[in-house]
Amino acid sequence: MGLSVAEIFDHINRFANQEVILKEEGPDPSISITAYEFSSVMRYLKEVREMDFDTLMSQTAVHIDDTLVMYWHLFSYSHRHKVVIECALPFDDLSIDSVTTLWKSADWLERETFDLFGVDFKGHPDLRRLLLPEDWVGYPLRKDYQTPMLYGGMDNTPSEISQSFKPPKKER
């Protein structure tokens, strides 16, 4: 059987020069790495025999306070183990290396994250919007996003009656 997340953490910790943090709370324990070492750690996870993460299951991001936390869900068919890699990016420098050279499935996943969060994936072969129209302004899944009242000449202001149904906004 494969390695536990704690064992994978030990491997990465020995390999990496910078700080690596194991986060064990929640249903999926994750390993937090720095953006500087991201590319080499991902290559290590893909190519070293004890790891052999041959599948990128999911790639997404969450806007938490002032940072954008990126997530990569990796799975190994040969060892049947999986791990969640996370990496926090500051909003003044939203760029990270693309992993399309390691996993082909990263192509559209990274395009989606670019579409909804505006992350610049360096080295991505075709970084365009995936879901939204190409002339869309802004990145909707950021917490400070304002829904446009006008799009493509169409008035999209919510009607008065529908606004009265909305719950009051929570203070963050």
Next chain:
Amino acid sequence: MNLLNQFEPEGFIIGAVDDLLNKARANSLFFMLFGLACCGIEMMQTGGPRGDLDRFGAAPRATPRQSDLMIVAGTVTLKMASRVKLLYEQMPDPKYVISMGSCSNTGGLFQAGYSVLHGVDRVIPVDIYLPGCPPRPEALLSALIDVQKKIKKEKYLRKNTQTS
């Protein structure tokens, strides 16, 4: 009333052209297959054996150029809205629109989302609004009958009459 075998061999029927035309139009409403979300599934059910939309003369068409009726079945996103308008403009006059379900009426459940149009009537004119989430096949049938009633009231051949 059954008209079969009611006339002499050389007999004829007298009627207003308007009425005859409207009867023909109302009972041959070809609708465009246009399912955008879960309402589309209910529309398929309406076309199935239990709802049997065909018995009102309504047949599904795969192209807007052969349709008289557009059933907007589902959530209209902002990306889709311009396409909906284009499809509507491709339909030949006279044309009718049923806005099916809460989503296409007002944006419905998804109206707080960034990508959803608040009602398809902001893009194209709507004849019948059908509430429900999604409406049952019976409700869609009643909406179709409402369109037929509307058609039968029209004086299509007269000058300066608005059709749709």
